[in-house]
Amino acid sequence: MxxxxxxxxxxxxxxxxxxxxxxxxxxxxxxxxxxxxxxxxxxxxxxxxxxxxxxxxxxxxxxxxxxxxxxxxxxxxxxxxxxxxxxxxxxxxxxxxxxxxxxxxxxxxxxxxxxxxxxxxxxxxxxxxxxxxxxxxxxxxxxxxxxxxxxxxxxxxxxxxxxxxxxxxxxxIDHYLGKESVQNLMAIRFGNTLFEPLWRREWIDNVQITIAEELGVEERGEFYDRTGALRDMLQSHLLQLLCMVAMEPPPSLSEDVVRDEKLKVLKSLKPFTPEDVLAKTVRGQYRSGAINGMPVAAYRDEHKVAPDSNTETFVALQAEVGNWRWAGVPFFLRTGKRMQERVAEIVINFRKVPHSVFPMPIGLHSANRLVIRLQPKESVRLYFLAKEPGDAMSLQSTYLNLDFHTMFKARWADAYERLLLDVIRGRLALFMRCDEQAQAWSWVEPIIDCWNRHAIAPKLYTAGSWGPAASSGLLSRAGVVWHEET
Structure with a gap:
């Protein structure tokens, strides 16, 4: 090195x-x-x-x-x-x-x-x-x-x-951009002929991006109560990951070329009308429950949190990138604290075959999907159907697994280490530019304004769950489910 x-x-x-x-x-x-x-x-x-x-x-x-x-x-x-x-x-x-x-x-x-x-x-x-x-x-x-x-x-x-x-x-800085699996997302798309022709509305049914945490607000109650999940996580981490998924192939990997393509995605996001906010966003807040079998307090009982706080600790929404590549493909974004599992992942659900000649496994919503796991253990899995051994022609979902830690024996630098070294070396490609940030805030602000104008209180969810039931309802209206529910 x-x-x-x-x-x-x-x-x-x-x-x-x-x-x-x-x-x-x-x-x-x-x-x-x-x-x-x-x-x-x-x-x-x-x-x-x-x-x-x-x-x-x-x-x-x-x-x-x-x-x-x-x-x-x-x-x-x-x-x-x-x-x-x-x-x-x-x-x-x-x-x-x-x-x-x-x-x-x-x-x-x-x-x-x-x-x-x-x-x-x-x-x-x-x-x-x-x-x-x-x-x-x-x-x-x-x-x-x-x-x-x-x-x-x-x-x-x-x-x-x-x-x-x-x-x-x-x-x-957005430390998610320093994760090895996010860098591999670019390699998968732009270094292989296999995926890029399929990376569009004709072949992709929906995209899901999740950042779920088991932790509560810890010692950050005062800060978090002024901020909330939308400002803290969605307008930064989740939107940056959406840009990495949806961006066009850049002519090169030079810093401003890559950031220009991300800015185009942010500018292509369809703005939310008040009706969209009411129909396509879910605001939640955790109540008491259990994490790993241990009882945890409700958000309003956390240190330095107002007892009547309406700050959201969970947000889910449906977005759309309004361009030729992605028109009509829903992007479902979700983040929350005190969730059932600590996980960050990007799920690309491909469309079903137009006519199946095989009996399909019960409950299967997408035969082919690509799951890019960002944490806790970084990996890439490609799911597909294969025949089960035996006389019957019955199919079973299976996957090809790229486990980075198993495949690559080189030392593994974490996101902050990678980004700190990039700063010292003067490399800007993995950092946000001023116009990117302004565009992200411009897209998020109508959601905040509508929540405030209509006094939309967060829906309560039990700590240790996957968030409010309305989050699953958001996807069910589009005929899909969250990845962990498949």
Missing amino acids: STTPAFDIVFFGGTGDLALRKLIPSLYHAHKAGALHQDGRIFALGRKDIGRDGYLALLSERVKPRLGVDFDEDVWAGFASRLHFQTLDAGRADDYAALAQALGVSPERVTVCYLATAPHLFTTICQQLAVVGINHPNVRVVLEKPLGHDLESSNAINAAVGKCFAENQIYR
Whole structure:
């Protein structure tokens, strides 16, 4: 594996959950694999003055246990030598001057500023970085989602950040785009003659995209209650996955060519009328139930959640891409917390044969389907019918399975590791462009407005289930079912 250029990476919110759960472990794995330049420093920023020793103690408590069998004491010692801690309050100008002094700002050195903070701080942080000169052409700023609360606030943040950094310095991260299986979706479509001729309305009946979580809101109750599943997951992760499924073959894999094709998909999404919102969206919220046999509280009983909250923890909807390739093909998108299973997958259901000469298995809704599993274990399965052994000509559904972990013996980088390395190397293809994000918000906003205007309360569903019954009803009206129900 090739190493990165020399770099400094600065984590705003370096003591927060995202840094401790994902970012620091990902860099440890990259360090262990030899992917990081020897001259690479990691600066964690936090409001409390815990010092470097205090930060290392925090990592020993919170990060080391997450590394499991990958933890190696000697490797950790080398990794820890890269780590620095700097006290910084986002609202204090003097703290940025101290950061610039600690970094020793050099226009030749790659500097990554990762804003793992609340979005309302993005503007202030970027403005202060510009004041102290941490915005030269080799500085890259990473913005976590959700970027804003609606189209207006998103545009305001992008405009403010754009005054401090050029567009090619801004990395709007969506970690689902860094998953190996999502990259393989492009390889399946554009590297093989088998699928691309069939990847259209004549042969595909419907597409289902699901991101289901067993977890509740954990310690994010206050944030989540202001945000909800539509803003937190659908306008970012799910729409980006839809773009990867529906985009036209790009002329090349260069960053703006790929992002141009994704933007075309977003512009082709049929806008929702108020009637569409009422008929084609489902808003849900979990009540108490059980996950893996353990009782869990209702959303309204979670820490820092309003007892009368109408924030949705589940959303399902039916979308359509209005172009020649996809006209009339329903795209069903679904995401929720406290679901029966932790799973993220894309399901391509192909049309039935026009006339079957065989007795069909009971309950079979689609003979052929492609299931791209994103988590927890990444794989691709192609389902088809085959004859059962015996005298009778009876068919059974079976599948070809590509299990990446079994097939490929190379080391497996997780999504955040891949994306962090891409930022350091200056690769933008897997990050959202400003116009992509604005278009996604433009499509989502009519749904939010209609929910608010009609005071549509979320339908309750039991924690540990697959969401409100109305979600299954949404598909049944189109004559199909969710993949797990087949």
